[in-house]
Amino acid sequence: MSTPDFTLRAVDLHKAFGARQVLRGVDFSLRRGEIMGIIGENGAGKTTLLRVLSGELKPDRGAVVHRDRLGYCPQRIVVNDELTVEQHLRYFQCAYRLPSLDRAQELLERLDLAGYRRTKAGVLSGGTRQKLNLVLALMHDPGVVLMDEPYQGFDWDNYLAFWSITKELRDRGQSVLVISHIAHDVERFDRLHRLRGGQVVEEAGVAT
Amino acid sequence: MSPLAAVVADIKSYKASLDDQTTWQASLVKAIGFEVAQHARNRLALALVVFFIPVWLGIVRAIIPSDTVEYHSRVVRGPLPVNANELAMVSGAINAVTLIIGFMMFAAVRRSSAFDQRLVLAGHSRACLLVAKLAGLVLVAAVVAGYAGFVMTLYWDPLQPGLMTLSLFTSGLTYGGLGIVLGLALSTELAGMFVIIMVSLVDVMVQNPIINPADTQAVVRFLPTYGSMQAGAAAGFTSRGALGYASLGLVWLTAFGLIGLAAFNRRTRDHARHAPSAEPSATVTLTTRADGSLVVTSMVGPVVVCTQLAQCPSGCEAPVVPPPARARRTRKTATS
Known part of the structure; x- marks a missing residue:
């Protein structure tokens, strides 16, 4: 598990909500240029883990260290219903300090979202809102991408587009961590781990 | 090209020039624009502004008797004989403006809470977002207070309509600040609405000379709209200036703004640690x-x-x- 070539590292993460201990010493490293999956049952603490990794939630103990810019796609779709897709992109362009929206435009086209630029997020369908959620996480070409159930609500074409984008990121040396309750297409992951008993353990039967 | 069309063209040109700029100032201008767009799309609040204010003032006008009551004015430093119906319109207008603006700011802040946190984690300036919210509040309060001040002149003629509008404006700022704080602290819209209504109820009720005829103001002066009510009464029934009292709303806004800043910082803190590749760490x-x-x-x-x-x-x-x-x-x- 110890590797000097990490781009993101979780060290002894503990997190409890009241008396319920959710994370009990999560340790793992995400290497440069790999797609890593962490799966777990409902209530295993996957979303809590990703919120801690993204910096959104403070761990009770332990630390998260990342060496590259993060891209974070939360499970709960975090968009502003009153703003249009275009306004979302402009807002995050300022946040990421991007000189242009070229990459965002490319992502919109690949995810078949370009026709909704002037549409309010509040009237988009669930799957389309998830695409916007994903574009906001990827539009700055981050070195590390953290994704929680990223393809929920996607149709087959968009599911394939998602994996095509993810593979391209990996091939360019960027790292992707996908957290899901179930692993489809396990061959797409370079490593697959399971969150069990509050710890990340290697998934049996998957080559790493 | 008409002057109005020229102004619109200039604004569009300026907006286009900002599109790819990411400086703090450009981010602020864009964030203010997005705040205003959010408020403009809050149809319930807009409906309340357009219909509730005239209907509420009309009801007050119709049912409150026009007896003379004594209002304990700090501006004239003594009891001020006033028409109860007209005084009720002052407190009714303040009540309507504060409720609407408090609700608008609460709803806007609460609904964008997770989105703002995502923006900050992505690198957006917290101060920029908060200043944009305050700028949005000032614009909303100016429009709502201006409209309420205008509607009031349809029912009676305050001696100083400008000061009356200013007192409504600062009362709106006070409750807008409260709405921001509640939006950061409370998780449900119902809870926020209840708190805003309860605070407003106590605030307005104990300043009403019919309900509270006592002349002592030891406690009353610490109420959020005390300054606005004093300035509003002075504007309605005297020719004296009361800018100091009207400005008390700014003190409340500053206090709420500081609490909001602390809560916003706490809520949007980034707990992950970025370590450059070359860092010799263990x-x-x-x-x-x-x-x-x-x-x-x-x-x-x-x-x-x-x-x-x-x-x-x-x-x-x-x-x-x-x-x-x-x-x-x-x-x-x-x-x-």
């Missing part, structure tokens, strides 16, 4: 075994364990610091 996990011995696991980088600092081979000169009480726990993680 990350170790210390585990205490049952027999009292320590297990040191290095996640990255070499670790030298000094058990007797006086003979430390690497020449450590730092004084020995006794471990804090927390270090006695079974497991402890250290990063450096």
